Amino acid sequence: MKSKFLPTCIFVVEDDPMYQRLVKYVMELNPDHQVHIFATGQECLQNLHLNPSIVSLDYSLPDMTGEEVLKKIKDYNKDISVLILSSQQDVSTAVKLLREGAADYITKDSETNDRLLHAINRVKQQNLLKAEVNTLREELEINYKVDKSIIGDSKPMQQVFSLLEKAIKTNITISITGETGTGKEVIAKSIHYNSSRKKEPFVAVNMSAIPKDLLESELFGHEKGAFTGANTRKRGMFEMANKGTLFLDEIGEMDINLQAKVLRALQEREIHRVGAEKPIAFDARVIVATHRNLQDEVSEGNFREDLFYRLLGLPIALPPLRDRGNDIILLANFFLKSFIKNNGLSNLKISKEAKNKLLNYAFPGNVRELKAIIDLAAVLTNENEITESDIRFNSPKKGAHFLADEMTMEEFKKMIVTHFLEKYDNDIDKVAKKLDIGKSTIYRMLKEEKEMSMN
Secondary structure, three states: OOOOOOOEEEEEEOOOHHHHHHHHHHHOOOOOEEEEEEOOHHHHHHOHHHOOOEEEEEOEOOOOEHHHHHHHHHHHOOOOEEEEEEOOOOHHHHHHHHHOOOOEEEEOOOOHHHHHHHHHHHHHHHHHHHHHHHHHHHHHHHHOOHHHHOOOOOHHHHHHHHHHHHHHHOOOOEEEEOOOOOOHHHHHHHHHHOOOOOOOOEEEEEOOOOOHHHHHHHHHEEOOOOOOOOOOOEEOHHHHOOOOEEEEEOHHHOOHHHHHHHHHHHHHOEEOOEOOOOOEEOOOEEEEEEOOOHHHHHHOOOOOHHHHHHHHEEEEEOOOHHHOOOHHHHHHHHHHHHHHHHHOOOOOEEOHHHHHHHHOOOOOOHHHHHHHHHHHHHHHOOOOEEOHHHOOOOOOOOOOOHHHOOOOHHHHHHHHHHHHHHHOOOOHHHHHHHHOOOHHHHHHHHHHHHHHHHO
16 A cells, blocks of 8 residues: 655665675565665765655675764754764764764674664654654744734734844843733744744743742752752753743742842853852743732832843833724634634624624733633624623622722721731731822721621
8 A cells, every 4th residue: 555655765885896785684574664775975965855754774784884974964964864884892082073963884704684673663653753743843933923813903002013023133131011811922022033033942831830949949050969859950931941932921020039040140141050159051041921000019028129120121011902892703713714724614794783892801811711602602602793792791799900990998807907917918017108098998898898797
């Protein structure tokens, strides 16, 4: 049966007729292999336009050394995998060739067949993984093109687009601010996948999602035995992002004791794994994001001033969805189209009444909330369009925008105080100072709530 895969082009460069037949036989055990035999290094190099995936190369050729042929092959295309076959078991030569890019060094003996087949299968698997990674990277580059990933025509978003153009063209540190759900990570990825570093890693770290006592190890890595449970060496996020982009999300949540180490890493462009003696240099672009006002955090002693200025770089402030006008409808249509495509649904549209309902809502959850609302509406509708009744708002009271609900002034006041008490861990002194009200007002409110709960 004919294979559905494209054949793998393999060159065999060997001047010994016996080994030519042996290697060709081993290669052609797989019908998907297309094998070409060459007796000299020069013949091999003259036919590289056939684009081999693998070259089986004898180290001792009549016209050139295997090392010379390897170098010229790698100069032509570094992705060609070269397997060196040699009758000499010379460890120093093998190490040298592997350092220069050979995929394997195989000694000619009774076990050559098995080792050669194993090496070919391993190289093919590696090439397949590389192809998949390249495909995924290309898809990411397409998905995060600015005109595809960021939707909006409003004036606030035009200002964001203007800053994005500047961010993409340079390696300056970027600080992204905005309410939760405004799309800070989308902006960070769009900068990375449109920049000169787009072929390198994008490493994202949510500072609020990692326990405080583990964060240093996550960022900088650790050596084996550095602490209880460190059974192996671990690379940190800074190291993993080398040559690419490190995205530190919710940077305002970082423990102040760790901030000094992050500042030093950014200043020196090197990190220390936990338990290591020698530093490791890194070259990564840094993008940070937060929903907090870092200047306020600096004033309150929660964030280092020197780190604040180190991270400020090019500030990009994302507007809340409620301030973006008709962008709400543009985004709603975009999310609806994506949901229909991903779920194989029939075409749907959004009715005029449904659009008006969306435009008159405050969206405390911003773009993330809008997507959830549209996805749900597409499932709920029984018609060929989303109606007003299909649009359902389920925002929790906590953190909701003040204009989203109709309440008395006293109810608004209680909601504000409750919100800040939760934010500052019931520190009444801090809340009173923050809201510029007397502590007695807070105590009175708490007493009233307690009495109401007992009745």
